[in-house]
Amino acid sequence: MDVAVCVKHVPDTEAAIRIRADGHGIDESGLPFVMNYYDEHGVEEALRIKERLGGTVTLLTAGPVRAALALRSGLAMGADAAVHVEDPALEGADHLGVAKALAAAISAQHYDLILCGKLATDDNAAIVGPALAEFLGLPQATAVTKLELGDGAATVHREVEGAIEVLRVALPAVITVERSINEPRYPSLPGIMKAKRTPLTTKTLGDLGLPPGEVGMAAARVEVLDLSPPPQRRAGRILQGEPPEMVKELVRLLHEEAKVL
Amino acid sequence: MSSDIWVLAEYAGGRPRKITYELLGKASTLAQEAGGQVVALALGSGIADAAQDLAAHGAEVVRVADDPLLAQYTTDAYAAVIEPVLSVEEPFLLMIGSTAMGRDLAPRLAARLGAGIVTDCAAVEVADGAVVATRPVMTRKAIARVAFRGDGIRIAVVLPNIFAPPRPDPSRAAEVLPISVTLDPAAIRTQVLEVKAIARETLPLTEADIIVSGGRGLRGPEHFALLKELAQALGAAVGSSRPPVDSGWVPHDYEIGQTGKTVNPQLYIACGISGAPQHLAGMSGSRTIVAINKDPQAPIFSIASYGVVGDLFVVVPLLAEEVRRLRGASHG
Numbered sequence: 040m041d042v043a044v045c046v047k048h049v050p051d052t053e054a055a056i057r058i059r060a061d062g063h064g065i066d067e068s069g070l071p072f073v074m075n076y077y078d079e080h081g082v083e084e085a086l087r088i089k090e091r092l093g094g095t096v097t098l099l100t101a102g103p104v105r106a107a108l109a110l111r112s113g114l115a116m117g118a119d120a121a122v123h124v125e126d127p128a129l130e131g132a133d134h135l136g137v138a139k140a141l142a143a144a145i146s147a148q149h150y151d152l153i154l155c156g157k158l159a160t161d162d163n164a165a166i167v168g169p170a171l172a173e174f175l176g177l178p179q180a181t182a183v184t185k186l187e188l189g190d191g192a193a194t195v196h197r198e199v200e201g202a203i204e205v206l207r208v209a210l211p212a213v214i215t216v217e218r219s220i221n222e223p224r225y226p227s228l229p230g231i232m233k234a235k236r237t238p239l240t241t242k243t244l245g246d247l248g249l250p251p252g253e254v255g256m257a258a259a260r261v262e263v264l265d266l267s268p269p270p271q272r273r274a275g276r277i278l279q280g281e282p283p284e285m286v287k288e289l290v291r292l293l294h295e296e297a298k299v300l
Numbered sequence: 301m302s303s304d305i306w307v308l309a310e311y312a313g314g315r316p317r318k319i320t321y322e323l324l325g326k327a328s329t330l331a332q333e334a335g336g337q338v339v340a341l342a343l344g345s346g347i348a349d350a351a352q353d354l355a356a357h358g359a360e361v362v363r364v365a366d367d368p369l370l371a372q373y374t375t376d377a378y379a380a381v382i383e384p385v386l387s388v389e390e391p392f393l394l395m396i397g398s399t400a401m402g403r404d405l406a407p408r409l410a411a412r413l414g415a416g417i418v419t420d421c422a423a424v425e426v427a428d429g430a431v432v433a434t435r436p437v438m439t440r441k442a443i444a445r446v447a448f449r450g451d452g453i454r455i456a457v458v459l460p461n462i463f464a465p466p467r468p469d470p471s472r473a474a475e476v477l478p479i480s481v482t483l484d485p486a487a488i489r490t491q492v493l494e495v496k497a498i499a500r501e502t503l504p505l506t507e508a509d510i511i512v513s514g515g516r517g518l519r520g521p522e523h524f525a526l527l528k529e530l531a532q533a534l535g536a537a538v539g540s541s542r543p544p545v546d547s548g549w550v551p552h553d554y555e556i557g558q559t560g561k562t563v564n565p566q567l568y569i570a571c572g573i574s575g576a577p578q579h580l581a582g583m584s585g586s587r588t589i590v591a592i593n594k595d596p597q598a599p600i601f602s603i604a605s606y607g608v609v610g611d612l613f614v615v616v617p618l619l620a621e622e623v624r625r626l627r628g629a630s631h632g
Contacts (some may be wrong), residue, residue, distance in 0.1 A: 052439050052558060052578070065438070076559075135411055160558065162437050162444075164419050166407040169375070173411035178489035179375055181404045184552065194493070198553050199400035200312065200504035205494040212489075218559050219552035260416030260452065264445040269436065272584060275605035277596075285608050286618040289590065290626055292606055297588040299510070299567040300534075300626060 040094040040188065042085040043150040044118070045141055045171065046078040048102055048109035049161040062265030074109040076223075077156025080216045082113045083223040084186060085154055092188065095119045097150070101129060101140040107239055114234035115226030121237065126244040131256030138170035139254050143247035146175060150211060152193070157182045157215045165215070172213035180208045181215045301451065303336030304361075306391040308382075309354060310401055311344050316353065318507050319397035321465035323458060324358040326424065327395060328466065333426040334392050337361055340474070341385070341394075343378060345371035355474035358466055365479040369488065372495070373401045375408055376488045383412050385479055386453055393431055393454045395424070399506070406457045415453040418446045420562075422585070424456050431456075439558045439581040460506045461564040498553060505556065508537035510567045513556055513583070515541040517572020517593060517612055521549035526613070527571060530620040533627065539563070541570075541579040557582035569619075571612045575600025592616065 050056060050065070051073045057066040074082075085096040098113040100106045101124040110121035124140045132140070145153060153175070158165035165181070172179035184203075185196035193212060197204045208214070226234070244251050252258060276292075278285040293300040305327040309320045320340075327338045340359035342350045344366065351362040365381045378401075386394065386409070396402040398420060410417035422443075423434035431448045433456055448454040505511060512531045514524060524538065531538045539561070540554040556563055558581040568586035573579060575591070575598055583589070584603055591604035592612050601607045608615055 050438065056438050056441050058442055065442070134407070134417070135414070138411060160439060163435070163439075165403050166410070166417060166419060169404060169407035170411035172375075173408050179404070179408065180490065182400065197400065199495075200317075200506065201498055203496045203498065204400075204492060205496065207491045207493055209489040217552070260414070260448060260450050260454075261418055262447050262449050264432065264447050266437070266442040266444050269440055269443050269584070272589075272603040274602045275589075275607065277601065277607040277609060282608075282610050282614050282618055285610065286615060286622050289606055289608060289619065290622045293567065293588070293590070294626060297567070297605065299588050300623065 040088055040092045040151045041097070041149065042088055042094065043097050043099055043145055043153045044078065044081045044085045044113065045153065045155045045167065046082065046098055046100050046109045046113055047075045047156070047159045047161075048072050048100065048106035049075045049159050052076075052160050058266045058268060062267060064266065072105060072108065074112045075156050075159045075161075077158060077160070077216065077218060078109070079116075079223040080218055080220050081154040081156050082116050082118060083221045084216055086117045086224070087221065088152070088188065094151070097122065097148070099141055099144055100124070101137050101144070110239055111234050112226065114237050115230045116224060117230055120240070122240045122242060124242050124244070124247065126251065128244055128251035128255035131259060132254055133259035133261045134164050134166035135170050135260065136254040136258055138167045139174055140244060140247065140249060141167065142171055142174035143249050144242055145171070147247070152210060153177070153213045155213065155215045157217050168213055168215035175213065178208050178212045179214070180206050180212065182217050183214050184217045184219045186214065186216070186220065301390045302392060303334045304339050304389070304391050305331045305334060305336055306339045306341055306394040307359070308394065308396045308402070309340050309342040309350065310397055310399060311347065316350075317397065317399065318465060319399060319458070319460045321357045322460065322463040323395045323397060324354065325466035326458070326463040328358040330393065330424065330426050336392055339363060339391065341382065343370045343381060351474055351476045355472045356468040356470050359474045362474045362476050363479050364476060365481050367481040367483060369483045369485060370481070372492045374488050374490050374492065375404055376490060377483055378405055379408050379412060380483060380487065381479065381481055382409060386413060390453060393424075393426075393456060395456050395458050398457045398459045402457050406455050410455050413453050415455050416448040416450065417455040417457070418448070419457040421456045421458045422462055424458065436585070439577070440584060459562065459564060461509075498551075503537050505537050505539050505561050505563055508563070509565055510534045510536035510569075511539050511556070511563055511565045512536045512569045512571065513539040513541065513573060514544060514571050515573030515579070516543040518544065518549070523613070524550060526616045530569070530616050530623070533620045533623040541573045541576070570600050570604070571616055573600055574598045575603065
């Protein structure tokens with residue numbers, strides 16, 4: 040079973056971010072970046088499949104030079120190979136452009152299964168997985184919490200509103216994973232050493248036969264105008280007194296002031 | 301390209317989800333600005349009666365695809381039915397709810413159509429023919445304004461509980477245009493084997509107006525019963541922060557926060573939740589927040605509309621009783 044896993048290099052969610060003065064993006068200087076943690080669950084799932092059924096695990100990313108570090112993290116966990124689509128024209132690409140670039144890199148080889156995190160924690164878009172499936176002409180399952188393989192198909196669980204949906208998906212397929220699917224391993228020291236020696240395959244859009252005009256800014260159907268800090272919530276009122284008084288006052292305020300009861 | 305605003309209706313147990321009404325209400329406002337009509341797109345099996353209800357909530361045209369193969373959502377079947385209709389009709393904007401179905405389908409459709417797509421929209425505005433959406437990013441540490449560019453269809457995937465559902469007007473009627481469905485079952489590459497309902501007495505978290513949520517301060521799974529009692533008095537859903545999920549007290553679908561669900565209820569009652577950034581990322585959009593925590597230094601108090609510093613094991617049952625008293629008085 041040969042598995043591809045798409046990963047993204049994103050700011051550490053624990054880090055404070057600084058929005059640039061002109062509102063165009065964030066200041067990346069000094070900002071710690073990591074592999075998107077939903078993607079870590081994708082890498083983990085791929086490694087478990089390899090341990091059970093044999094085969095290979097290949098990582099792919101489409102992003103700037105620094106994104107190679109996300110590939111190194113996945114190699115340190117135990118992946119076999121990594122492909123970095125890196126091209127200045129990807130700057131300003133929308134999610135469909137990124138999915139096109141990844142699809143071109145993936146279709147250069149045969150994979151039985153393509154895994155992605157259910158979303159990336161920087162832009163929260165959750166677009167690339169299903170768009171990738173479309174560009175590859177493959178079936179999809181999104182936000183999967185359990186994955187079993189057999190008879191040329193995957194049987195997966197998805198969380199939907201108020202229910203768990205059990206789906207059978209023909210392989211090859213693109214599957215995006217939830218964090219509850221597994222617990223990712225930490226990289227081992229030998230894994231880290233090996234990751235440093237594993238060569239990354241770097242491809243430009245030209246290498247993939249993609250005209251930059253079809254993938255980059257010129258083709259983008261959406262554009263981020265600006266970022267702003269979220270509206271600050273001010274601390275409200277701390278109620279005083281013994282619990283029965285506080286509760287009476289709380290219910291009165293919810294009813295009369297906030298009008299939510 | 302038309303000036304029409306389309307809404308994909310979503311059904312659960314034969315009834316439209318609340319988000320469908322919320323989107324129809326918003327579409328009515330946007331259609332006025334864009335100078336077009338509100339068109340609802342309904343897919344399902346045995347949904348001939350859908351049109352009247354959608355019309356009552358603002359749809360002027362209802363496109364209905366009724367076929368046994370559409371009884372349950374599958375990516376392949378829904379995309380195969382919707383894509384040709386959109387290609388021909390070229391709506392100005394299609395709004396889809398940010399639900400398990402919407403998040404699965406919308407990006408697939410966008411890729412097939414070469415459409416612009418913005419997900420997690422908390423606002424959508426039309427001005428001078430341009431469409432700009434607002435969405436939280438970076439785990440809610442920033443708000444992005446995103447503009448659609450170029451020609452062609454725009455798809456906005458909109459968060460639930462942002463727009464108020466319109467008051468239904470049963471006297472309204474819509475033009476009903478059936479969509480002819482010719483699906484090849486072999487082209488549907490996913491098969492729904494089972495839908496296991498999660499035993500819940502309440503609404504899904506993302507649709508609930510009121511949420512009662514518990515954290516580490518509950519000290520064990522058995523104490524979620526306290527929250528359920530309060531939730532029952534309020535007609536609320538029960539959620540949790542991450543620690544109870546990681547400790548196995550409640551399943552993952554309870555989790556609100558960066559690694560769980562994003563919710564926007566009218567009222568959010570946080571019980572024994574400290575207020576880590578990871579939790580705030582999923583609930584700080586709530587209109588009114590109540591924090592109940594015995595630690596006065598807990599960060600949750602810095603964003604709470606009302607704070608109760610106290611033992612939740614004392615406060616929560618008192619609150620349930622007081623709510624029942626209020627509800628009894630106003631209903632009795």
